[in-house]
Amino acid sequence: MISPDTLERIVLLTLAKTGIKIRAEDRAKLSQKLSQRIKALALKNDREYLDILSQNCDKHKSEWDHLISFITTGESYFFRDRGQINLLKHHLLPDAIQKNKDSTTLNILSAGCSTGEEVYSLAIILGELIPNLDNWNINLVGVDINIEAISKARKGIYPQWSFRGVENHYRSVYFRHKLEGWEIIESVKKRVKFYQCNLVADEISFFPIGSVDLIICRNVFIYFDRDKIATVLTKFIRTFAARGTINHRTYRITRTRDYPSTGFNLF
Structure with a gap:
């Protein structure tokens, strides 16, 4: 088993590097997984594992x-959170489309996108809201710190469980059944790009500064302390176009021309 001292150091190192707080009730399970990992790597002890995490070596x-x-959790499914979906479908996305009707460009970031269901849901909604979608430059980007989740998102193949609560219409129109599961159709998949990103440590450089219309970060901040939330929000603000919007669970944070770059209007 991994020692309590080493586990505590890994917990603190994780917080510093990623902003993720590991709850006390989750540490026993993490300790078990790390012990199995140390055995799989044929390391002599838990200190060697800590050294790999701490030092800039090949395995780092x-x-x-x-x-x-x-x-991190990979829990997600299509059209999750009906309240948020309705807000997006009937208010936020139509507002963004109207605002950008002359430029016909939309830049949308899903932060903490997990395995991609949320971003593909957005792509489907946009296809229904914009009749002449092929004439638009739609840039949908999903980012997550979990590379396994990003790999699954890029494949775009999902089990039946990812469609719980979803009308059969969406699955029959926008997916094709395969042996491995349901694959998102190419016309939707090509609208979305996925990248691994540590929101705390990495720069958000997927769009030009001042060009993002909407950022969705559902449940991302529940992992972070206040300082890390402030760090990430500052990065988000730098990406915003005028009247860009962050949608986070049940509230919105909006930057307008009337607010300084460090200020938010919460409502």
Whole structure:
């Protein structure tokens, strides 16, 4: 088993590097997974594992990817959270489309996109809201710190469980059944790009500064302390176009020309 001292150091290291707080009730399970990982790597002890995480060695990044997969959830499904979907479908997206009707460009970021269901749901909704979609430049980007989740999102193949509560119409129109599951059709898949991103440590450089219309970060901040939330929000603000919007669970944060770059209007 991994020692309590080493586990505590890994917990603190994880917080510093990723902003993710590991709850006390989750530490026993993490300890078990790390012990199994140390055995799989044929390391002599838990200190060697800590050294891999702490030092810039060949195994450093790949081992962090493993650790991230242990402490982040891959829970997602299509059209999750009907309240948010209705807000997007009937208010936020139509507003963004109207605002950009002359430029015919939309830049949307899904932060903490997990395995991609949320971003593909947005792509489907946009296809229904914009009749002449092929004439638009739609840039939908999903980012997540979990590389395994990003890999699944890029494949775009989902089990039946990802469609719970979803009308059969969406699955029959926008997916094709395969042996591995249901694959998103190419016309939707090509609208979306996925990248691994540590929101705390990495720059958000997927769009030109000042060009993002909408950022969705459902449940992302529940992992972070206040300082890390402030760090990430500052990065989000730098990406915003005028009247860009963050949609986070049940509230919105909006930057307008009337607010400084460090200020938010919460409502």
